Amino acid sequence: MTDDVWTEGAAIRLGGTGHAERVFRVQRAFADLGGDIHGPGALARASGLDDSAVYRILQTGVHLGVFERVGRGRYRLGTRTASMGIHALANAPGTTTRAVLDRLRETTDGGLAMLYVLAPFGGAQRQCIDMAVGDSDLGELGMTPREVLTVTRSLRTGASGRTILAHLPRAIQQRVLAEPVPTEAGPGAYQDNDALLRSLEQIREQGYATGFEECSPGWNSCAAPIMWGDLIMGSALLLKPATVMPHITDTVITATRKAAAELSAYARHPTPNQHL
Template sequence: MLVVQAFTLLPGADHGPSELAAATGLHITVVYRILQSGIATSIFLRVPPGRYRLGPGAAQVGMQAMAATLDAGVARPALEHLSRTVDGFALLWVLSPYGGPRKAYGTSAPGRYDFESLGLSVTDLIEVSHSLRVGASGRAIAAHLPPFLLSSILEQPLPAGAGPGTARTPAEFAASLDEIREAGYAVAREEVPGWSAVAAPVMWGDSVYGAVSVLKPSSLMSGDLALPVAATVATAERLNLLASGGTDPRSLAG
């Protein structure tokens, strides 16, 4: 398990036994035996010359774990409560690794809004919705990713539909992530044109699973964000508990 974890923490995809031994504190011969045993089950793949990467067996384990973590039907009552509390469009976004780190739609409680309300073309909606460079939810997720994944996010171009409030430079983006880690939530003003949002990360142990966000037209989002911030963070905390196998029936009932 230590060797698998090292692959998720070290920069790059391919690593040699000596590099993995240094990262895990295990003797190189132990690491080598673990790698060889994992090849048989496709947990690891051998990549010439003398290097290894995580294989399809590891991906299958990860997908199975993610699929059993937070069912949309379980999460939706919490989002409905958030939507009613803030009178906004509440969404759960899930971290997706495909094609580089991005977010995927989990489930939502739209309230009186829907995706058409955002006023984006289909292309812009898809690009903006999936990018971690844009929006409070994207930055709430990005703030909790390993450093080597952050660099790949910065290499992704900004979607054409990104609004004027989007952090345009790597320095601005990085500074916003520091603020999010400190505060525990993210705020977006006009990152989707005409809309403002608050988001908080949903954690699965020490790993980021996704983010909860609530959007409202900027003209209706008060300058005092105390209520949307408190409600969004509380919703994320409830989903953290559910992702970890706990239950919170009282807080999810309303």
């Protein structure tokens, strides 16, 4: 049986599982190599396939939007690949996702519970896609929509941002570290890149992050990663006023990690026909 071949406007019969495995190995090679753009030779070595097989897979992937050709003989993952990752988490049932955030608030006696994912546009940033705030609104809690949409997008500020950053490839981490600290960030934001890198290592080791007035003055936080296998999808965040939560207790840490674990399970096993 021959490999799958896509022609302009027509798909020739797909091969068996062996071909599918080779396609996934090429996709994974991009992540294993790090960086952004790679040639067929490097991808072949990283995936353990021969150059001709990788070249055919790349050509098919370019046609489908899974890969993009950059210049001559160079490729990167396409936007279709990113959208599939976002879709995996977005297919989690909305009411259940909100219920997870509500339980996080209830278990920890209030505050803001927020769900962040990697933003599909604008580079390596995060985006809040759901939150539970009880009967309050952001204004009453001392936060503005602008703060949610600006300073909290940076992966280098806040427990939720650093949690995501800790599980991204080193090349992306270096790109984020080259960015300036948002001017709106709180006094606890990491200004020193070496200290920030040490915090990322600690996050990976302990499975959660704590933040003290990083994104906004007067707010402390705890976050845990939402994973799909070994791929980072986002983070679950609990945010409270520093006057209410001057220290991050074991109860807060346990509840936040439990919420992130539940959301990770939904990312892996979405319920059919239900969406955010």
